[in-house]
Amino acid sequence: MNTISLEEKAKQIRADILKMLYTCQSGHPGGSLSCVEMLMAIYYKTANIDPKNPKMETRDRIVLSKGHASPTLYAILADLGFFPREDLWHLRQIDSHLQGHPDMNKTPGVDVNTGSLGQGISVAVGMALAAKHKKEDYQIYAIVGDGEIQEGLVWEAAMAAAHYKLDNLIVMLDHNGLQIDGSNDEVMSLGDICEKYKAFGFECYKVDGHDIDAITYAIKAPISGKPKFICCETHKGHGVSFMSDQFGWHGKAPSKEEYERAVAELGVEL
Amino acid sequence: MGQSLRVAYGEALRDLGAENDKIVVLDADLAHATMTSIFKEAYPDRFYNFGIAETNMMCAAAGFSHSGLIPFVSTFALFGAGRAYEQIRNSISYVNANVKLCLSHSGLCVGEDGGSHQSIEDIALMRVLPGMTIFVPCDPAEMKKAVRAASEINGPVYIRVARPICEDITTEDTPFIPGKANIIRDGKDVCIIAAGLMIPEAMQAARVLEKDGIDAAVVNMHTIKPIDSECVLQMAAKCKAIVTAEEHSIIGGLGSAVAEILAGKSDVKFSRVGVNDMFGKSGKPQDLFNAYGLNAENIINHCKSLLSKEI
Ligand SMILES: Cc1ncc(C[n+]2csc(CCOP(=O)(O)OP(=O)(O)O)c2C)c(N)n1
Ligand SMILES: [Mg+2]
Numbered sequence: 001m002n003t004i005s006l007e008e009k010a011k012q013i014r015a016d017i018l019k020m021l022y023t024c025q026s027g028h029p030g031g032s033l034s035c036v037e038m039l040m041a042i043y044y045k046t047a048n049i050d051p052k053n054p055k056m057e058t059r060d061r062i063v064l065s066k067g068h069a070s071p072t073l074y075a076i077l078a079d080l081g082f083f084p085r086e087d088l089w090h091l092r093q094i095d096s097h098l099q100g101h102p103d104m105n106k107t108p109g110v111d112v113n114t115g116s117l118g119q120g121i122s123v124a125v126g127m128a129l130a131a132k133h134k135k136e137d138y139q140i141y142a143i144v145g146d147g148e149i150q151e152g153l154v155w156e157a158a159m160a161a162a163h164y165k166l167d168n169l170i171v172m173l174d175h176n177g178l179q180i181d182g183s184n185d186e187v188m189s190l191g192d193i194c195e196k197y198k199a200f201g202f203e204c205y206k207v208d209g210h211d212i213d214a215i216t217y218a219i220k221a222p223i224s225g226k227p228k229f230i231c232c233e234t235h236k237g238h239g240v241s242f243m244s245d246q247f248g249w250h251g252k253a254p255s256k257e258e259y260e261r262a263v264a265e266l267g268v269e270l
Numbered sequence: 271m272g273q274s275l276r277v278a279y280g281e282a283l284r285d286l287g288a289e290n291d292k293i294v295v296l297d298a299d300l301a302h303a304t305m306t307s308i309f310k311e312a313y314p315d316r317f318y319n320f321g322i323a324e325t326n327m328m329c330a331a332a333g334f335s336h337s338g339l340i341p342f343v344s345t346f347a348l349f350g351a352g353r354a355y356e357q358i359r360n361s362i363s364y365v366n367a368n369v370k371l372c373l374s375h376s377g378l379c380v381g382e383d384g385g386s387h388q389s390i391e392d393i394a395l396m397r398v399l400p401g402m403t404i405f406v407p408c409d410p411a412e413m414k415k416a417v418r419a420a421s422e423i424n425g426p427v428y429i430r431v432a433r434p435i436c437e438d439i440t441t442e443d444t445p446f447i448p449g450k451a452n453i454i455r456d457g458k459d460v461c462i463i464a465a466g467l468m469i470p471e472a473m474q475a476a477r478v479l480e481k482d483g484i485d486a487a488v489v490n491m492h493t494i495k496p497i498d499s500e501c502v503l504q505m506a507a508k509c510k511a512i513v514t515a516e517e518h519s520i521i522g523g524l525g526s527a528v529a530e531i532l533a534g535k536s537d538v539k540f541s542r543v544g545v546n547d548m549f550g551k552s553g554k555p556q557d558l559f560n561a562y563g564l565n566a567e568n569i570i571n572h573c574k575s576l577l578s579k580e581i
Contacts, residue, residue, distance in 0.1 A: 024382060026381070026382040026383075027382070067386070092382040092384070092552045092553070093552070093553060093554075094551070094552070094553030094554065094557040094558065094561060095553070096552065098552075099384040099385070099386075099551060099552045100382050100383040100384035100386075100387070100552045101383065101384055101386045101387070103384075103385075113386065114386075115383070115384070115386030115387060116348070116349065116353065116386055116387075117322050118322070147299055147321065147322045148322060150299075150321035150322040150323045151322055151323055152323060152325060152326060179299050179321075179322065180299045180300060180301075180302060180303070181297075181299050181300070181301050181302060181307075181319055186319075187299050187319050187321050188299070188319065188320065188321025188322075188323065251303075
């Protein structure tokens with residue numbers, strides 16, 4: 001088995017994301033590239049999961065609430081062996097199990113359907129509460145976007161998480177500052193997000209969202225009686241110079257030339 | 271040359287904005303997809319982005335209308351008619367608020383985003399609301415007329431805005447009278463009643479049927495509510511069979527509306543082409559249309575099968 005550093009793996013995953021989107025000529029590069037390290041910290045460093053037993057009762061549950069970043073999730077699940085890597089190149093095609101947005105009934109390793117923003121985190125709250133109810137000690141991760149948290153539902157979920165003292169719930173924010181129509185501030189200002197989550201009763205952490213060790217440290221920090229919020233400072237389109245911090249790359253597939261340039265920048269053999 | 275309905279929508283809004291300064295436009299972080307961005311560019315001080323918060327936007331639209339303005343609200347059909355349904359029901363429809371819901375990316379033509387984004391139920395949801403007017407335009411020219419007509423109605427209107435580029439079916443001069451269907455092809459054997467993106471498929475079906483000696487009429491039912499029951503009954507009396515075609519669930523949409531008119535009043539042979547009580551999935555729009563039978567071939571099969579059952 002050849003082991004490569006997580007840094008190298010991050011590049012490989014970014015290249016896989018680009019290849020998927022280039023192949024199907026649709027999808028969301030910006031928000032997929034921004035959460036690579038966040039998902040890597042969960043899947044490679046902290047979560048208790050088993051690719052051979054995707055439905056393991058005691059597994060940690062991972063909810064990609066910003067479901068449009070599904071290519072990142074799929075690339076990692078394939079790398080871990082949940083399904084064959086070749087499947088990636090059929091993303092979004094008719095009859096592929098890899099839907100545009102994650103589908104728990106089609107793709108091994110997907111815990112919750114998402115795509116309609118704001119709902120995943122509410123489902124995650126239900127799963128965390130169910131774990132408490134069953135006296136199980138697995139964890140629930142919910143990854144949300146900074147545009148997504150404009151949904152009122154996200155704050156209803158936050159209220160419930162604190163009310164039920166869900167210290168088995170980790171909410172991770174992909175804080176890339178951008179959504180579809182522009183920056184968060186142009187579209188609908190968020191104010192001080194950490195202060196808001198604190199006021200809702202969360203223990204808050206702020207980390208460099210492209211630093212796997214920093215994210216891992218925040219995930220592992222012990223906590224009791226409160227849900228955890230990790231604000232991951234990221235760049236939309238991270239890793240590809242011409243996509244980085246550009247809201248125009250939210251939902252646009254790369255052309256052949258753009259794809260080749262991006263992969264060359266990453267220095268990954270395809 | 272065809273244009274997408276959403277671009278036609280954006281342009282119609284802009285034109286309307288020039289004439290009427292009471293028009294305001296609300297969007298939920300999808301202005302670049304719904305094409306309200308065209309209005310925003312022309313009238314930035316009459317455009318309000320509500321962020322990814324559709325339920326808030328819907329009630330706020332009611333607030334605008336209570337204050338004498340005419341809000342046009344846009345997001346994807348599923349997140350408007352679906353997610354904000356009860357807000358539309360209680361804050362808009364129940365009080366007859368003068369709000370125009372112009373929701374885009376309806377139906378299977380959304381394609382690759384998949385079943386979570388393909389609204390196959392929006393017409394059903396809007397149709398059960400008393401007082402709601404529902405337009406399903408089939409091409410850019412019709413979209414422009416629908417937007418204008420919506421602004422002239424005092425009450426809630428739902429306009430379904432499909433995503434793809436559409437071929438031109440109507441012309442500048444084709445009349446668009448709310449509640450009055452357009453018979454775009456006359457015939458006496460079978461009548462295909464369609465709306466939106468299924469109109470070109472219905473026309474194609476009629477041309478093929480003609481070669482097989484079957485004389486098919488095509489009705490463009492651009493207004494689903496109030497529906498033109500007179501036209502439906504007239505075609506039922508004249509033809510041996512009626513087939514509806516819609517890019518929507520066969521439950522609750524155009525097919526159901528026509529069935530409700532025919533029940534007890536006509537014994538014409540009848541069947542529905544549409545999404546057969548299942549969800550959509552990812553794929554290219556054309557592949558999906560074929561997989562779900564939203565095409566001329568399936569319409570032809572329905573027509574022939576009804577006519578062959580004739581005694
Ligand atoms: C309820 C809902 N409304 C609208 C959309 C359309 N949509 C998809 S992604 C997106 C922007 C998301 O922005 P953000 O959460 O910041 O994601 P990121 O920047 O991480 O890609 C929008 C509006 C949706 N999927 N769901
Ligand atoms: Mg963002």
